[in-house]
Each structure stands twice: as C-alpha cells, then as structure tokens.
Amino acid sequence: MYKLLIADDEYEFRNGLTRFFPWNQVGFEAVKQAENGKEVLEIVHTNEIDVILCDIKMPIMSGIDVARELRNSHIKIVFLSGYREFEYAQQALTFGVKNYILKPPKFHEMENVFKGLKEELDQKKDLKASRLASEKAEDPVFETLITKIKRYIEQNYRDATLEGTAKFVHLNQHYLSKYFKQKTSENFSDYVIRVKMEKAKELLADPNCKTYEISEIVGYSNAKNFTRTFRKYTGKSPREYRNRE
Template identity: 30%
Template sequence: MYRVCIVEDEEIIRKGLIRSIDWENFNSKVVGDAANGLEGYKLIEREKPDIIILDINMPIMDGIQLLEKLPRHTYAVIIISGHSEFSYAKKAIEYGVSEYLLKPLDHDELVQSLHRAIQDIEMRRSYEVKSDEAEIVYQALKPHNDIESTTLQMALKYIQDNYNEKITLDDLRQHTGRSVTLINNRFQKFLGMTFNDYLTRFRIQKAIELMQEGNLHLYEIAEDIGFNDYKYFNQVFQKIIGTSPKIVLTYFARVNAESE
C-alpha cells in the first residue's frame, strides 16, 4: 500500500484532499497531514511516505524550503499552488517534482496526478538494485570502431564537439565538404541509422554519463546536451532507454552513495 502525506496550510483544502479521494482504489492510505512546512518535514521524516501532496505557500517553512531539506528522487511529489505562485512552483523541478496542480483543484487532474505518481513509484521500485546485485548498464549507442569513411569520421567528430548546440545536416555538409545525401548514406551504411537518430542517441548517451557523475539536476542535464524542452527530453530518453531519466538518475545516485 502506498503511503501518502498531505502538507497544506488551508484546513478546508487539506481535509478536502483527504475526503475527496477514495484512497483504497489507489491502494493508498493517508498516513498523516500537516498545516505548515516544519510540521510536514517532521511528518515525512516519521512516516516515510511514498507520495507527498505539497502546497507551495505555507507559514514557518514553505514548500520549496521543505523540498530543499528532503532527499531528492525519493518521493513522488505533487505540488499544489495558486495562480500567482505558479512560476515560483516551477522551481520545484530542481527537486525531482513532476506534477503541478493549480488551485482551485480539479478532481480529475488530481486523480490523474495520483495515477502518474503511482506509476513513478512502481518504475522506481522495479529498478531498485542492491549493492550485491549486478550493475545495470544503460547504453544509448553501440560502440562504433574502425569506421572506414573519412566523411563519417569527420561528421562524428563534429557532433562530438558540438552536440550541445543545434546541429543540422547542412552544418555537416559545410564541415565535411560533402553532400547531405552522401553524409546521410554514410550514417545508414556504417551505423545503421540516420544522422538525426545518431545525434539523438549521442545526446542521450551524454546525459547518462552526466547522471553517473551525479553533479547536475535533470533539467540542467537536458540543457547541457542540447534539449531546450525538459519534457521533450524526458519523452526521448524514455523512448530510447526504456525507462525515465529520473529512474536512471536515482539508480546512479544510489550506486555513488554506496561507493562512498
């Protein structure tokens, strides 16, 4: 059963959240609620929930301050905020928050957010690895050695040096002095994929390397590898690797912690 904590200073909203959801249908249970961030922090430390429903604007300690004190990528967090606070609430993405609900709360949106939170938890659990188990290797690109094409070698070197910028086939045409058709043919012949496919997979592989280092947030990783749209990065990563970047980042964080 999934454990839920609700941290919201407005009692009518807090009690409404508890009463308006048939928690048993979600295989969930509200294990506690709090009226401010400090109480919420103590509650979370004590109850170890799976899901946190968290208001942004609260007395004593606000939602962002609370998130700063919690271990990242540990809970499924659903943020709720007023319209005037929505831009501020987006800062929570730094702490692994992916769900945002605006007041007044829409029941259907809340239900969908809970479904996604539970999916996130299940994916996280399915990829949990104990220290004595075999290492999971995430790989977006297969090694490519001994490529017998000078044109392709030049193209790959250009991608390696500029992957965090916008790259087009015309850029490669200017760099190599060869036609766009020939360049793409070389990608297909020697790598079995188009230029666009290779560029995307190269970027995702770089993202995985940055996750292993453990120094950046996911939105920073997305920007560093050339994705301006964080949500699109999530979609592409999921499609290529088969799981969300949050799961992979959590895995590497656990591995790094065990090795210290």
C-alpha cells in the same frame, strides 16, 4: 498502498482532500496531515512517506523549502497552489518536483497525476526488487566460480598456475588472485600447495611410490624443494611422515 502526506495550512481544505478523494483507487493511503513545512519535515523523519501533496505557500516553511530539504530523498512531491506565476513552477523543477496542481484541484487532474505517480513508484519498486533478487542470486554465482577454480586446481595440481587458472575461467590473473583471497580467506598459491601436499600424503601411503616419483607427480622437478615444502606443510619430511606409525 503508497503512503501519502497532505500538507496545507487550511484545515478544511486538507481534511476534505484527505477524506473525500478516493485515494485507494489510485493506489495511495492518506496517512498523515500537516499545516506547514516544518511539520512536514518532522513527519517524514519519523514516518514512512512515499509522496507529499503539498501547498506551495505555507507558513513557517513553504512547499519550496520542503522540496529543497527533501531534494535528495526518495519522496515524491506534488505541489498545490492557487498561484499561476511561472517562478514557482520554475523553482519546483529546480528541486525535482514534476507535478503542479492548481487550486481548486479538478478530480480528473488529481486522478491523472497520482495514477502516473503510482506507475512511476511501481517501476522503481520493481527495479529495486529485481536488483535485490540479482544480488541475492550473485553468492551462488561466487560459490560456483570458486568451485570451478578449485576443481580445476584439483584436476591439474601438477601444473596448476595462477596464469593458467585465470585463462581457464576467463579472468585477469591479478583479479583472480584478489578474488580468491577475498572469497576463501586463503591465498591462491597456498591453496595450490595444499592440494599438492594432500595428494603427496595420499601417495606416501603407498610404499611402492618413491619420494622422488611423488615429487614429480605433484609438480616438483627438484625433490629437495618438494621435501622442504612438505616439511613446512606437515612438520615432517616425506620419510618421517611415511614412517610415523
């Protein structure tokens, strides 16, 4: 049920409207009443309200004043008035009020207006739910992409580059670099080096692998560059790492 606030300076009128119109049949619950625009604003600031059925002419603050104050909120406003002057309807449109019911309201008119409002609110709710569901489903998407990127690097560590990886996942390389850092808190280049060095550590466990061979396997044509990078990563040279025990 959507929450409805009924505002009118005539107690009998607003109370009768609250009690005798079958609000639940059109998807609403009349939860609050107000006798002027000031009370309306006080209520909406402390209560969950979806729609205001509001007399356009009220003391202290009019319905137009209320619409002006709430023009950027999610709350829908329906005006009630015994006045037929076009200027009121025109001002109502200015502040996004689409529905205008003349007093005394006819049952079928009230029913049509609020059924239409319910459909509009339902669509908005469904759209919001769909958007939230999409947003929730998006972290898995990020994780899948990161997993794809990491798997590509791990399988192609010897020649892995930012440009090549970007082409593989169909992303701009500058965007990929920023995206990877944002999602993993690690620079793309640092991750590539880490994969290379961890592979080098595995290969160094095999005494039959020469250092220069390992250097080439992990993508370093210059063994000195490999040694320098390995020392920076592990704190030891390849020889020291191999003979550490």
